Amino acid sequence: MNQNLAFNKTVTVSQKYNNKDFDPSLAVDGDHSTDLLKCSLTASGQKEAWLTVDLGEEKNIAAIAFVHGGSSTLFANGNYECDGNEAVLRDCSHSSKQCFSGKRTSLTCKEGDTLAGISVCVSETPDWRTGTLCYQHDIEQPLNNTINLDCVTSGRYVTLFNSRNETYFPDLSAFAYINICEIHIIGCDIGYYGEKCTKCPDNCLNGNCHIQIGHCFDCKDGFKDDRCEKECNKECPCTRYGPNCNASCYKHCQHKLCNPINGSCLECIKSRSGDFCEIELPAEATFDTVSLFIAATTVLLILVVVFTLYTLKRKCMSSRQALARDYDASEVKPTDSKYDTLQEADRVGTDTAAEYMEITVITG
Template identity: 30%
Template sequence: MTEMALLLCCSWAVLLYSYVQAYENLALLKPAWQSSTLWSDTADRAVDGLYTDLSEEGGQCAASSLGQTTAEWRVDLGHVHSIHHIAIHYMTDSTTWDKENAVKQYRLGFSVYISNTTDRQEGVLCFRDTSYTRSTIPNPVYINCPYHGIYVIYYNNRTHPPYPEGYSGYAGNDLCEVEVYGCPSPGYYGQNCSLECPQNCQDGYCDIVEGTCFGCEHRYIGSRCTHDCPEGLYGSKCLQNCSVTCGEPRRCNIKTGHCNGGCQVGWTGVMCEKGYHISINHERRTY
C-alpha cells in the first residue's frame, strides 16, 4: 500500500513538473495590487519569484491588513493570455503546515477569478473553496484554470456568517507567490504553446489543452468552428432563421442574414422584413 501511494505521488509530481516546464509563469514580475497591506508586505511580493522563506518576517510574501472582512489581491498579466493552471504558495508564519497552524483559518473559503477587467464579477470563477478544512487545505494549492483573461484575482471574504467550522471571523490573503502558468502568446495551445487555435474561433482564443473553441465567429459552428451554418440558419451559433419572405424562402447570407435572390412580392428590405402594398394610386406603402 505504501509503495502504491509513493508511485501515485511521484506520478503526480512528474506530471506537474512537465506542465510547469511546458508553460510559462505569466505572472512573474507583473504589476500586482491588493485591497489592504500589512506593514511592508506589498502585493508585488507575490509575483517576485521568491518563496523560499514562507514566514512573515522573510520579506517574500504579500499580506493583507489584520481584521479585514474582505481580502482581494490581483495581478495584471498585461494582455489577454490563455491560462492552464495556477499555483498558490501561502505564508506559513514559520510553523508546520498542519491543522494546528493558526493562519489556515484565514485562507479557507477563498476564490480565484479570471477577468478582462479589475472587477472580478465581470470575469469567470475559476475556483471556489467549498470543502477545504484546516486539516486538508494544501500548501501550495494547484488549480486547473483553462480560461483566458488579463487579470487573475484572488478573493476571500467573511461577510455572510455563520461560517463553517475552522474558519476565522476575518479574511486574509498572505500570499508568498502566485504563479499563473499558460501560453505567452495569444491564439496558441498545446503543452509547448506551438499549435495555433482554429482560425474561426471567436476572438482567436481556444482551450489551451484541446484546442477547441470557446465560441465561433459568425456563420461557423462545431467544436473547432469548421462547419458553416446549415441551410436556412445564420448568425452567431447559427441560431437565427433566414426569412420565409426571401425570394428563395429561408435562403440567406449565413453571416448577415440578408436574403438571397431578392424578396417575394409584397416584401422589401435586406432581410425582406418590411411588407408593402400598392394603392389604387400606384403608391407603395410599407408596413
C-alpha cells in the same frame, strides 16, 4: 510549455500589512519559499481581503496554482493571524514575540486557518466580482497550502479573495488574510493554445480558440468544422445554413435540422410551431384533465335529459287530469238535467216510466 503569465506582473492588495514587509510583489517573484517574510500578506483586523494580479492584457488561461504562507522562521507552528499593522517582524523576538518599530510594540498572534474559504476569480476589469469564478473553497473541507486549479477561461485580472463576514467555524481565523508566497497563472497569449502555446487555426473567428485543445469557438465566413479547416460547400451541413454555412439552425428545430438557405426548420420539436419553430404552443391537456372534462360534460347532459323528461311528464299528467275533469263534467251534467225534468213531470202527472228506465241504464 505554457507560460507563467504572472511572473513579475503588477500585484495589488486590499491593504498592505505594513510598509516594510510582505510586499505584494513577493507573490510573483519566482521564489516559492514559505518563509513568512518572503510572502505577501494583507493587513490584519480586516473582514475582507484580496490580492489581484494584473496580466497587462487579456490572456488565455488554463490553470492557476499558488502557495499559501503557513510556516515561518519566526513562528513555525502553522497558520497565524497577527494584530498590529505597525509591527516589523524582523525585529520580533522569537521567544517573547515582542516587536520594535521606533518604540516597543506588542504583536499578538493567534492560531487560526487564514486560507479556508478562499475564492479565485478571473475578470476583464479590476472589478473581479464581474468575472468568472474559478474556485470557491468549502470552509469545512481540509486544504493544503499548495493549491492547483484548472481554470479554463480568458481574462486580464486574476484575484484571490477571502472574507470573514458572518463566518462561524471554530478553526477559522477571526479576520480575513491573503498570505501568498507565490502564484503561477498558466496559459498563453490570446490566439495560442496548448502546452507549447501553439497558434490557433487561421480560420478561427477573432483568431481565438480553446486554450487546451485548440478548437475554434466559431469560424470565419466560408469555413466550418472544429478547427475551421474545411471550406463550406454550396450545401451546408444539416445543422447550419447561410451563404457561408456560418449560422447554426435554431435550437427548436427537431434535431437542429434546417433549410441550408434560409434556416427555416424542417420540423419542430414538440410544443413548437412556425417556420423557425418560434411559436410556443399551449401545453397539451393531460389524460386526467380530459377524463374529468368528459365526465363532467356527461353528468351535465344526463341532468339536462332527466330534467327535461321530468318536465314533460309533469305537463303530460296535468293535461290528463284536465281532460278527465272535462269528461266528467260533460257526462254528468246532462243526466242530472234530465233527472230534474222527470221530477218536474211527476209533479204534473205525466207518464215518465220510459225516461226513468233510460236514466237507470245510463247511471247503471
